[in-house]
Amino acid sequence: MTLAELQELHSLPFFDLLKRSHEVHETHFPDGKIQLCTLLSIKTGGCSEDCAYCTQSARYETDLKNERLLSKETVMESARAARENGSTRFCMGAAWRGVRGGTERFNQVVDIIKEVSTLGMEVCVTLGELGPSEAVELKNAGVTAYNHNLDTSPEHYPNIVTSHTYEDRLRTIRNVQDAGMSVCCGGILGISETITDRLRMLEVISSFNPQPESVPINSLMPMPGTPLANNPQVDPFDLVRMIACARIAVPGAKVRLSAGRTRLSDETQALCFYAGANSIFYGDKLLTAENPEAGKDRELLVKLGLETLESNPALEAPGADGALPASPSRDGKMCASGGCC
Ligand code: SAM
Ligand code: DTB
Ligand code: SF4
Numbered sequence: 001m002t003l004a005e006l007q008e009l010h011s012l013p014f015f016d017l018l019k020r021s022h023e024v025h026e027t028h029f030p031d032g033k034i035q036l037c038t039l040l041s042i043k044t045g046g047c048s049e050d051c052a053y054c055t056q057s058a059r060y061e062t063d064l065k066n067e068r069l070l071s072k073e074t075v076m077e078s079a080r081a082a083r084e085n086g087s088t089r090f091c092m093g094a095a096w097r098g099v100r101g102g103t104e105r106f107n108q109v110v111d112i113i114k115e116v117s118t119l120g121m122e123v124c125v126t127l128g129e130l131g132p133s134e135a136v137e138l139k140n141a142g143v144t145a146y147n148h149n150l151d152t153s154p155e156h157y158p159n160i161v162t163s164h165t166y167e168d169r170l171r172t173i174r175n176v177q178d179a180g181m182s183v184c185c186g187g188i189l190g191i192s193e194t195i196t197d198r199l200r201m202l203e204v205i206s207s208f209n210p211q212p213e214s215v216p217i218n219s220l221m222p223m224p225g226t227p228l229a230n231n232p233q234v235d236p237f238d239l240v241r242m243i244a245c246a247r248i249a250v251p252g253a254k255v256r257l258s259a260g261r262t263r264l265s266d267e268t269q270a271l272c273f274y275a276g277a278n279s280i281f282y283g284d285k286l287l288t289a290e291n292p293e294a295g296k297d298r299e300l301l302v303k304l305g306l307e308t309l310e311s312n313p314a315l316e317a318p319g320a321d322g323a324l325p326a327s328p329s330r331d332g333k334m335c336a337s338g339g340c341c
Helices: 003-010 014-028 072-084 103-121 132-141 166-178 194-208 235-249 266-275 295-304
Strands: 035-043 089-094 123-125 144-149 183-184 188-190 213-219 256-257 280-281
Touching: 003 235, 014 103, 014 188, 014 235, 014 266, 035 072, 035 103, 035 144, 072 089, 072 103, 089 103, 089 144, 103 123, 103 132, 103 295, 132 166, 144 213, 166 183, 183 213, 188 235, 213 235, 235 256, 235 266, 256 266, 266 295
Parallel strands: 035 089, 035 280, 089 123, 123 144, 144 183, 188 213, 213 256, 256 280
Antiparallel strands: none
């Protein structure tokens, strides 16, 4: 979708936008089920990058305790518990700029992924930048989807991160797609962006070919010590509007109502589900930040009469439709068509 189309949608009266997005949601997800995903930080803190929202950056003075890469046994314990609690997707995150094939840490992660993938859940990882060969190795190890967010518009990105570029992010996403993994790509609201930045991000994400399999929409969890620690909370109606626009722009994707749910009322979350969110991170911790208690989430889903999704470990990466990719381009450079960036 183009920026102009997204702007037109976003400025509809609230209930008109919700009606439109709910119709799209019902068409693509007629069972209306919610996917539960569990997150685990397998390597915490000490990251070289300077993402202004992130407590795991080594550049900021935060209270976070750094941790080395967890052992396979520790990860497996969490993964089994996640499956028992009803999660159908297990997402492992590492505070790295990226990974390089042949290194000890990459081999360790590949070994962990192979074992986790035997449990029958979708396996998602987010390890930072990947080259083509690393992407193939991860796919072969059993990764279903690779999470790599664009976070905001190409214009606003340099105000938030200076240690790597938007183009670096797009190149990794292309490598992930070329290796046959699904892409999980979304962003954060509340990082001093404008509405236009939010919609520009959706314009870029919706132009991927194939479109992402999931689109996480995070709201900033302000982390003491980071440059954005004092940013104001996102207006709940703006969050719902963004979920609705994501649902319409990327109709086949799981739209994940991601970080920031501890600061949302049940009513706001209900509106997000109505607008098209169909996945949440489940369990009382995200990577380092708080998430609602599992019991509270179960209560909310029961109250709303929302069922949860069964496991789908055979999920295949979606293929491109044969058209030239709008973004990211095959050679890893920014889109040359001028259509997206
Ligand atoms: N290092 C990897 C990377 O940057 O892709 C993976 C981990 S990083 C923590 C994954 C995503 O979490 C970020 O792209 C951002 O969207 C989200 N995130 C990080 N800190 C956050 C915060 N304080 N509040 C909300 N979302 C956050
Ligand atoms: C995503 O978009 N959100 C998740 C997952 N992908 C890896 C991470 C949220 C992190 C929130 C901040 C924290 O826990 O440190
Ligand atoms: Fe590092 Fe990822 Fe945090 Fe950026 S968002 S500082 S790359 S862990």
